[in-house]
Amino acid sequence: MELVIKTKSVGSDQSQYQDGDIIETFTDLKILNTHAQVICHPKNFSLNTFGLRDRDTLLEKYMEKVSQFRFTRLNSNDVQKLNLITGEEYIINTIPNDKKEAMDVYQFISRRVKNPKHRIFGTSHGNEVWYTGHKKITSEVCGACWNDIETHTDNLKHDHEHWPFTETEKRHFLPLNCCGFMNNECREISCGTCCERKSCVIRQEVFEEDPVLPDGEPNYEDIIVAKRKWQVPYWDLANDLGIDVDDVRNENKELDPRVDGPLENRSKMDDINIDKIAEGIVTI
Amino acid sequence: MATVTKSIGATGRDYSTITAWEADLDNDTPYDASDDAVGECYDDSDFDMQGDFTLNGGGTLGLNSVKLSVAAGERHDGSAGTGVRVYTSTTTAYRFYLVAISEDTAPYALTMEWLELDGSDEGVANELINSNSQTAGNSAVPFVINCLIHNAEKRWLNSTSYDTRLQNNIFYACGTSQYGTIGIYIRGYKNNSGMYNNTLHGVVSTTTADNPSTYIRAVHWIYNYGQTRLHSNLSTGNDLPNSSNTDVYDFYSTTTPFSNTTRYSRNASEDETTITLMLEGTAGSAACVTGVAPANVYVSTTEGSEDLRIKDNSEGIIGGGLDSGTTLGLNIDIEGFDREEADAWDIGADQFVAETAGASFLLLDF
Numbered sequence: 272m273e274l275v276i277k278t279k280s281v282g283s284d285q286s287q288y289q290d291g292d293i294i295e296t297f298t299d300l301k302i303l304n305t306h307a308q309v310i311c312h313p314k315n316f317s318l319n320t321f322g323l324r325d326r327d328t329l330l331e332k333y334m335e336k337v338s339q340f341r342f343t344r345l346n347s348n349d350v351q352k353l354n355l356i357t358g359e360e361y362i363i364n365t366i367p368n369d370k371k372e373a374m375d376v377y378q379f380i381s382r383r384v385k386n387p388k389h390r391i392f393g394t395s396h397g398n399e400v401w402y403t404g405h406k407k408i409t410s411e412v413c414g415a416c417w418n419d420i421e422t423h424t425d426n427l428k429h430d431h432e433h434w435p436f437t438e439t440e441k442r443h444f445l446p447l448n449c450c451g452f453m454n455n456e457c458r459e460i461s462c463g464t465c466c467e468r469k470s471c472v473i474r475q476e477v478f479e480e481d482p483v484l485p486d487g488e489p490n491y492e493d494i495i496v497a498k499r500k501w502q503v504p505y506w507d508l509a510n511d512l513g514i515d516v517d518d519v520r521n522e523n524k525e526l527d528p529r530v531d532g533p534l535e536n537r538s539k540m541d542d543i544n545i546d547k548i549a550e551g552i553v554t555i
Numbered sequence: 556m557a558t559v560t561k562s563i564g565a566t567g568r569d570y571s572t573i574t575a576w577e578a579d580l581d582n583d584t585p586y587d588a589s590d591d592a593v594g595e596c597y598d599d600s601d602f603d604m605q606g607d608f609t610l611n612g613g614g615t616l617g618l619n620s621v622k623l624s625v626a627a628g629e630r631h632d633g634s635a636g637t638g639v640r641v642y643t644s645t646t647t648a649y650r651f652y653l654v655a656i657s658e659d660t661a662p663y664a665l666t667m668e669w670l671e672l673d674g675s676d677e678g679v680a681n682e683l684i685n686s687n688s689q690t691a692g693n694s695a696v697p698f699v700i701n702c703l704i705h706n707a708e709k710r711w712l713n714s715t716s717y718d719t720r721l722q723n724n725i726f727y728a729c730g731t732s733q734y735g736t737i738g739i740y741i742r743g744y745k746n747n748s749g750m751y752n753n754t755l756h757g758v759v760s761t762t763t764a765d766n767p768s769t770y771i772r773a774v775h776w777i778y779n780y781g782q783t784r785l786h787s788n789l790s791t792g793n794d795l796p797n798s799s800n801t802d803v804y805d806f807y808s809t810t811t812p813f814s815n816t817t818r819y820s821r822n823a824s825e826d827e828t829t830i831t832l833m834l835e836g837t838a839g840s841a842a843c844v845t846g847v848a849p850a851n852v853y854v855s856t857t858e859g860s861e862d863l864r865i866k867d868n869s870e871g872i873i874g875g876g877l878d879s880g881t882t883l884g885l886n887i888d889i890e891g892f893d894r895e896e897a898d899a900w901d902i903g904a905d906q907f908v909a910e911t912a913g914a915s916f917l918l919l920d921f
Contacts, residue, residue, distance in 0.1 A: 281581040281615045286690070288612075294578045301603055304644055308600035309565055340859040352857065363857050365850065371792065372857040373850035379862055381910075382854065386637045388598065403636065403859040405675070408644035439561075439569050443579055466606040466647045469574075473652075473688075478716035480693070481742075485777055485809035492716040493652065493688045495609060522584050 272460040272540065273297040273434045273529065274468065276445040276503050278519050285472075285497040285553050291506070292499035293544070294444060296469045297434045299459050304408045306431035307333065307416045310424065313388045322384050323393040326400070329423040331392050336415050339404030344397060350376050356406065433529060441525045445505055447512065449543060450534040457534040468544060472497035474555055497553040503543050511538055556589040556619060562626065564597030573602055573623065573641070580612030580621060588617035591662065595626040596639040596670065604641060604649035610665065611654035614691065620662045625669035631703055633725065633889040633905055634862045638703075640671045648678030648708070653697035653719070654688050660747045663698035663720070663883075664691065674707040676731045682710035682740075689717040696720055696747050701889055701904075705861070708732050714741045715777065718748035723889055725863050725904045727756040727792075734762050735770040738793075743776045749784030750774070751885055752876065754863050754903040755805070756849065756856065758793040771795055772807040779810035783818045787876035789903030790824045791849045792856060821877045823847050823902045844871045844902060864890070864905040873907050876900035 277292040288294065311333035319325050335341065335355070343351045345362070352372075353360040367373040380399055383389050393399040406412055417428045436446045451460040475491040484490045506516050514528050530536045547553040562568035563576045570576040576594040579585060586592055592613055596602070613621045625631075631638030643649050651672065655665035674683045683704060689695040698720045704711050706728045712719060719741060730736030738758040742748070758773045773790045776783070790805035805824035823844035852869045854862035865872055878900045879885045886894040889904040901907055 275575060277578060279582060281583075284615065286611065287581060287615055288578055295572055295574045298605075301605065301644065305565055305600050305603065312598075312600070342860055350857075352859070367850045367856070370858065371794070371849070373853075374855040374857045374860065374862075375866060378854045378866060379860065382632070382862065382864065383634070383637075386632050388637065390636065401860075405642070405644070407646060435565055435571055437568060437571050439579075440571060440575055443582060443584070444575065462605065462645050462647060469606055471607060471609050471652075478687075481716065481777070484715060484740075485775070490715050491687065493685060495611060495652070495654070495688055495690075498609060498611075 272299070272450070272465045273302065273446065273448045274503070275436065275440060276447060276505060278443070278445050278505070286495045288498050289502070291502040291504050293468050293501045293503060294499070296465045298462050298465045299432065300408060300410060300413055300462070302434050303417065303428065303431060304413050305434075307413065307420060310420055310426055311416070313390050319394070321393060321395055323391055323399060324389075326392050326394055329419055330390070332419045333416055334390060334402040336412060336419070337405055337408065338402035339406055340402065342401050342403065344376055344380065344399045346397065348376065350374055436527065438525055441527050442522050445514070445519050446527055446529055447503065447543070448529045448537050449540040450537040452539045452541065457537070457539070459534065460540055468501045470500050471495060472500050472548065472553055472555060496555055497547060500547055500553070502545050502547055504545060508543055511543065556591070557587070558591045558593060559586055560593040560595055561585065562597060563594050564599035566599040568597060568599070570594070574608055577608070577610055577612050580618065581616040583616060586613075586616055586618060589619045591620045591622070592618050593622045593624055595624050596629065597626055598629045598639045602639065602641040603644045605643050605645055605647045607650045607652060609652040609654065610667075611652070611656070611688070611690070614656035618656060620659065620664050620666070621656060622662070622666040622668070623670070624666070630669045630891065631671050633703070633864045635671055635673065635703060635705065638669065638671055640673055642673040643675045643677055646677055648674070648681045650678065650681045651684045652688050653684060653686050653699075655691055655695040655697050658692045658694040660696070664695065666698040666700065668700045668702065671703040673705055676706050676708050678708045679732050680709060682713040683707045684712045684719070686712070686714040686719040687716045693717070694745050694747060696745055699724060700884060701887065706731070710737060710740060712739045712741065716742065718742045718745040720748045721753050722751040722883070722885055723753065723887060723904045725754045725889055727861050727863060728858070729758045730760055730771070733760055735768070736760050736772070737775045738773045740775045742778055743783045743785070744778040744780050746782035750786070750788050751784070751879055752787045752888070752900075752902070752904055753789070754905065755788065755790040756792040756853070756861070756863055760795050762796065767800060769795055769800055770802040771804065773805045774807060776806065776808040779808060779818070785819045785822060786879060787821045787900065787902050788823070789847070789872065790822070791847055791852070792825075821875060821902055823872060823875065825849070844875050847872065865901065865903065865907045867907060867909065869901075869907065872902045874899035874901060876902040
């Protein structure tokens with residue numbers, strides 16, 4: 272997991288960021304998937320003489336792996352819709368089906384191809400193919416995408432294992448990476464845990480002005496108690512993190528203490544993350 | 556006072572994520588008090604949220620306004636996957652908490668525009684946008700314009716205790732696991748709020764049982780008040796799976812029905828019975844349009860390939876809207892077209908523009 276830490280406070284209001292708050296977290300999977308999206312962006316693939324994307328390119332392979340549906344135009348009126356997850360397929364046209372789905376394929380495609388970033392594939396007009404919806408990005412899905420990327424380009428997966436923090440972010444914030452630790456083994460941190468570390472603290476209170484909704488349910492307002500529940504007290508962890516606190520707080524200095532190599536090289540998440548509620552910093 | 560614009564994206568921008576941009580809004584290095592902060596997203600990759608996002612920064616430093624936008628040339632064209640998409644790649648849902656830093660409306664203290672918010676059918680307990688956390692006063696109203704908002708498992712917008720202004724947005728696919736579904740639950744009280752020229756389609760319940768307590772409300776409007784404004788919205792395709800239950804409303808309010816066209820006008824839906832609860836006595840008049848057939852009106856209602864821009868045979872919709880003027884960009888439709896160039900305004904988020912000769916060269920030889 273990678274994370275980026277706030278290094279400056281403006282006031283002590285916990286509903287705003289405080290020094291050390293975890294701004295955002297990134298699973299290894301999210302990092303790899305984002306790099307794959309950048310590489311497989313349609314702007315990196317030219318249009319053919321028909322104004323369409325060529326078939327069987329890396330872009331199409333990528334779209335097929337991450338999408339839920341494939342649409343194939345059959346003629347001037349009909350489109351075949353295939354669910355790539357269930358294998359279910361049926362025909363769509365201007366007559367609504369039992370799911371009330373209908374499409375004017377002529378207008379649909381002619382409008383789509385006006386967009387220079389379109390993802391309509393085909394080798395001639397009349398047999399266009401496109402992909403929509405998305406599968407959940409699992410290790411298997413992402414791994415298959417990266418197999419294609421490494422096969423068709425010079426990009427290597429192991430060169431894309433860090434989040435692309437910007438120069439501004441490296442000067443204004445503190446990027447770090449860390450690992451989980453369980454059964455005496457360093458591990459990648461699960462998506463659930465990773466996302467929880469960037470959560471805010473919200474308390475629901477009945478809205479005094481209109482306490483009851485028309486349907487009889489209580490009408491709540493959501494009070495932001497703390498912008499972030501978790502923090503990294505980097506000022507107490509300088510040695511562990513290999514940082515100089517003055518450098519971290521110097522916005523003119525670009526800093527990136529993330530470590531490369533195996534997970535064992537990283538700090539352990541539970542050694543550097545603090546629950547602000549458990550520590551009494553935030554009271555609900 | 557200056558406008559400070561920062562770029563957001565995965566390749567060589569000022570910030571790599573929307574959250575990182577927001578986290579710097581109270582930083583006096585890039586900003587000064589009274590500045591207008593603009594974050595412009597770029598379509599370098601999708602923005603994978605995986606958790607909630609709270610947009611409440613900038614108030615401590617004293618910014619004048621905050622706007623989350625999309626750079627010109629990177630904006631969607633009214634259909635999904637053509638601009639900057641915000642989504643979740645996993646089963647972890649996300650929610651946008653929009654908190655305006657003041658009650659100002661010129662400009663609005665908080666504006667979100669041109670984004671595609673794809674709920675990714677996740678979030679059984681979450682709405683995609685929540686405006687119920689205002690801290691700057693009862694008239695603090697987030698402003699959501701020209702956005703595509705879709706595939707919300709529970710709700711598109713929850714704004715029951717504080718208001719939101721919605722204009723020229725397309726909403727579709729809502730309630731994929733809900734028993735009874737409300738797409739937009741909104742207070743409709745403050746004079747700077749309201750719904751203008753939005754398109755809503757496909758609020759559903761997945762309950763197949765013949766249960767009389769299931770319901771659908773595409774828009775549930777709480778207040779009937781002097782400042783209430785609901786104009787030129789198009790609401791269709793909202794269904795319960797069991798035909799014996801007719802508790803389906805494209806526009807719904809529990810307040811007394813009335814026909815005040817200053818407050819409500821030119822809204823359109825499929826069936827008279829779904830609209831008359833709010834507009835009693837005006838169905839069939841200029842105040843509302845009924846009998847809209849989605850397959851005739853929209854380019855595509857197909858799941859996964861929705862294109863809710865309107866077609867040339869959209870009778871009653873084309874030219875049926877209220878000309879609301881150019882204030883606050885009301886005249887800019889979901890594709891960025893200026894409605895002032897048309898003879899009359901259409902209902903919904905899209906202004907129909909006839910294709911010019913030669914625009915369809917791609918398919919002429921087919």
